[in-house]
Amino acid sequence: MPLPPAPRGASQVAAAPSDKVRGFLDENARLVDRELERLLPAPSPEDGGVAASMRHTTLAPGKRLRPVLALAVADLYRTPREKVLPAACALEMVHACSLILDDLPCMDDADTRRGLPSNHRVYGEATAVLAAFALLNLAYGILSGAAAELGDSIRAEAGRRVSLALGTEGMIGGQALDLTTPGAGVDLDRLEKIHSRKTGSLFIASMEVGAILGRAPREERAALASYAKNLGLAYQIVDDLLDATATPEAIGKPVLSDHRGNFVDLAGVEGARRLALELADCAVGHLAILGSRAALLAGFASEMVLGGR
Numbered sequence: 001m002p003l004p005p006a007p008r009g010a011s012q013v014a015a016a017p018s019d020k021v022r023g024f025l026d027e028n029a030r031l032v033d034r035e036l037e038r039l040l041p042a043p044s045p046e047d048g049g050v051a052a053s054m055r056h057t058t059l060a061p062g063k064r065l066r067p068v069l070a071l072a073v074a075d076l077y078r079t080p081r082e083k084v085l086p087a088a089c090a091l092e093m094v095h096a097c098s099l100i101l102d103d104l105p106c107m108d109d110a111d112t113r114r115g116l117p118s119n120h121r122v123y124g125e126a127t128a129v130l131a132a133f134a135l136l137n138l139a140y141g142i143l144s145g146a147a148a149e150l151g152d153s154i155r156a157e158a159g160r161r162v163s164l165a166l167g168t169e170g171m172i173g174g175q176a177l178d179l180t181t182p183g184a185g186v187d188l189d190r191l192e193k194i195h196s197r198k199t200g201s202l203f204i205a206s207m208e209v210g211a212i213l214g215r216a217p218r219e220e221r222a223a224l225a226s227y228a229k230n231l232g233l234a235y236q237i238v239d240d241l242l243d244a245t246a247t248p249e250a251i252g253k254p255v256l257s258d259h260r261g262n263f264v265d266l267a268g269v270e271g272a273r274r275l276a277l278e279l280a281d282c283a284v285g286h287l288a289i290l291g292s293r294a295a296l297l298a299g300f301a302s303e304m305v306l307g308g309r
Contacts, residue, residue: 013287013298021299029064053123053131058096060114066091066206071208090139100132165205174198186261200232223289232284236264237276280305
């Protein structure tokens with residue numbers, strides 16, 4: 001697959017211990033949950049159920065990987081947490097928007113998500129669509145109103161980066177490719193193209209938003225984006241492995257639900273595992289420019305692939 005290779009001759013960054021990685025993920029996921037609770041609108045009899053629908057998917061149990069990645073990157077540049085946390089939560093709202101739309105009958109027609117009934121099964125298709133767009137609208141409002149001291153150009157750049165992640169070269173384009181790909185005709189290159197957009201684009205945007213708000217040097221920002229591209233694809237392969245080997249109760253959604261082909265279909269279980277490990281190693285290779293500062297990010301790659309999700 002045509003992914004960016006790790007820099008030649010770069011030494012691997014030593015990963016932070018698993019307990020430290022899990023501790024960071026758990027602590028910051030709780031922080032994100034509290035902030036999401038604050039930022040999301042409270043249900044009202046006058047909103048037609050839209051606010052409850054927004055909260056149903058956004059606050060459903062999850063690891064909050066995308067906002068936590070943004071926070072981890074901002075930490076590299078000692079950016080105060082209060083300047084980054086709302087923007088990180090905006091990324092989770094964008095992700096929740098994509099989940100609502102992905103589950104609709106006209107898309108994947110899924111009955112469950114994160115262990116709960118999918119949004120349209122609870123609130124109906126019309127309200128689910130309105131909730132998805134309300135989340136997207138709220139996310140952009142939060143990004144545009146990020147901490148004033150960051151400056152207009154920084155806020156605008158963060159918003160543009162999220163917009164790119166969502167567009168025809170990002171999540172929307174990836175979903176369109178997925179919907180128009182027959183299962184019998186899919187190959188590894190097309191799968192990479194689909195999921196580097198559907199899954200990888202928001203991983204990259206999450207890393208870059210953290211880097212933008214942290215005013216990261218351009219070379220380091222590029223390295224973080226390459227790390228995220230490989231990590232996002234590894235994450236998708238792990239998702240395919242869980243779909244093939246886990247129970248619905250374990251992963252909170254139906255298994256064997258991808259009828260258009262996936263990495264396990266093409267490479268087998270062991271082949272998919274090897275590919276995920278190779279992608280995780282490649283991701284970590286891109287962090288060499290950051291040295292020991294990147295230990296936590298290197299640990300994320302190991303935890304996502306070896307620990308599942």
